[in-house]
Amino acid sequence: MDRRPFDTGRSPVSAPAIGICRLPHGADLPLPAYATQGAAGADIRAALTEALTLAPGTRALVPTGLSFEIPAGYEVQVRPRSGLAAKHGVTILNTPGTIDSDYRGEVKIILVNLSEEPFTVARGDRIAQIVIAPVVQAEFGERQSLAVSDRGEGGFGSTGTG
Ligand SMILES: O=c1ccn([C@H]2C[C@H](O)[C@@H](COP(=O)(O)OP(=O)(O)OP(=O)(O)O)O2)c(=O)[nH]1
């Protein structure tokens, strides 16, 4: 079995360049960063001016202090961190959040506390991770009928559970 260490060479896919502005309330916080060489997501932080406590079952729109210039043909997905979810029941309500390439506003994270304990987010905490992904836009064409398929209109468990 090949047990060579993880290939630390360059990604075979060229890295899209994302322009980032740090807004005044996040100017001292680190830029998004990949925690390891092979990380798919780059962690982003809470740019709160004071700590925020999420009561059980509640949500909050948390600022990141960042705005992006994403190249055409890409999106940024905002995804939860599994550690926060597994240890604290804290996740992102609209996951994966979609950051459009033409959005120039501040990226904000809709955190929700699904646990039965309060959860406090401090300034600078890593609250989410961003994944860049290519997207294509469809050409939507209305038809009078659709091509026949094996599945037809079956869905929502129609193929069984086993
Ligand atoms: O978790 C998120 C999701 C979205 N956005 C920003 C970037 C995105 O480009 C914009 C719109 O997001 P979306 O299309 O999901 O929201 P909408 O409710 O459809 O709003 P809009 O009518 O502005 O598109 O809001 C965030 O900052 N965080």
Ligand SMILES: [Mg+2]
């Ligand atoms: Mg929208």
